[in-house]
Amino acid sequence: MPASELIEFLARLPLFSELPKADLANLAAAAHVREFDRGAILFLSGEMPDGMYCVLEGQIKLSLTSRTGLEKVVDLMGPGRSFAEALMFYDRPSPVTAQAVKKSLVAVIPGRVIIGEIQRSEPFARRMLAGLSARLHHLISDLEMLCLQSSMQRVIGALLSEVPPSIPPDAEIRVRFPASKGLIALRLNLTPETFSRALHELAEAGLIATEGKEIIILDLQRLKQHGQLC
Amino acid sequence: MPASELIEFLARLPLFSELPKADLANLAAAAHVREFDRGAILFLSGEMPDGMYCVLEGQIKLSLTSRTGLEKVVDLMGPGRSFAEALMFYDRPSPVTAQAVKKSLVAVIPGRVIIGEIQRSEPFARRMLAGLSARLHHLISDLEMLCLQSSMQRVIGALLSEVPPSIPPDAEIRVRFPASKGLIALRLNLTPETFSRALHELAEAGLIATEGKEIIILDLQRLKQHGQLC
């Protein structure tokens, strides 16, 4: 990947979007772009990642695994998302494992370069604080979903989160999950079976229709309602 | 509370421990010290807290509640802990409700003062980044506990987390939970009943003995083992 393209890409990340061109060039120069095949491990839980990771292409799965083999997908990172920032400011081994779900391209920016940038640029530091805060909020809403909602509610929540915020009045809405159903189920802390059954039940009730990899939301209003009650 | 005492207190918070005296005085001058009775609400979820909160005395419960009345305790904050920092960098309503578990004394430092300090002091910004990162890690380990462990494992985990890290070889270890059993259960996302039964079962197995509010760990080794298996 040519340097100019990488710079452009980094400029589009929320975290870097306000940095002057020169700083971006610095970051890009220090970054290593690496390719990972489907299934390849970026780092394991317990290891120290060597910097901050930005997904250029593909999809990276962040997950926790217990010694009994259970797995919880914490997040699925697509192009334009970054992770492992927190590890640069808090010198501990990673609690999560990062693995490529499909062939992926990732830029790794060494921690010392980011730290340097923070020292140089106060607005960047503020940006980073906002980024970590956003992640914290996201994690709390995950916690809320997992602890306080039934499996059906979680499935409906996942569906609704795929609906673009610009609400096209009552037109039928086509949605496609950003990963295989199995992975989405793990993300919601459900077994694939339970997930499948929930979708089936919603289809029975006439709230959605499933068409291959796509799901059509037939009645957004009622779907939301359904989430409230049950 | 006299100003000098407040300054001393703030200096002991990990977040502020390296600030020069003058800056601490600034923070202390801007802080409002407020008292809350048992059960009083500091802020509700959905509200915008007015700054960062530091617990001086007492105990504050941070919790999520669903519309169905279920409650999940995210954290219990004792003296020396602070919360709601993230909200200053990310302008959103709080996802959690903060409520005093007992009569408590809290210092509230307005957000703009903290932001100002970050602009002034780069090491402080770094401190804040480390603090948020630590909280992020803590939250992830919570997620791990909740999703990947059985109720028994969570109870054992809670017991072990109360054991001081300096391992007195095989002396009997006395532990007391930092809150009522009901609250601890909510923290572990269990019903009080399940929590009680788990403790009972451990006592049956001869791993612990319960003595009023204290719990005696009879066999640390075997308790840890028990956590692995079941």
Place this chain on the structure above:
DNA sequence: CGCTGTCTTGATTTATGTCAATATCAGTGG
């Protein structure tokens, strides 16, 4: 046209929650 992996569907089990009754404790005021 098979084959490997993903998804669905059904029967069964189990951990944990719910409901209800009792027991225990902690604080208050006589």
Place this chain on the structure above:
DNA sequence: CCACTGATATTGACATAAATCAAGACAGCG
């Protein structure tokens, strides 16, 4: 100091959501 009172804990019987186990259906792909 003791007896009331409300909160907190325990214990038991029962209900249930979701996991597990086990087939089968249906892709997509060489």
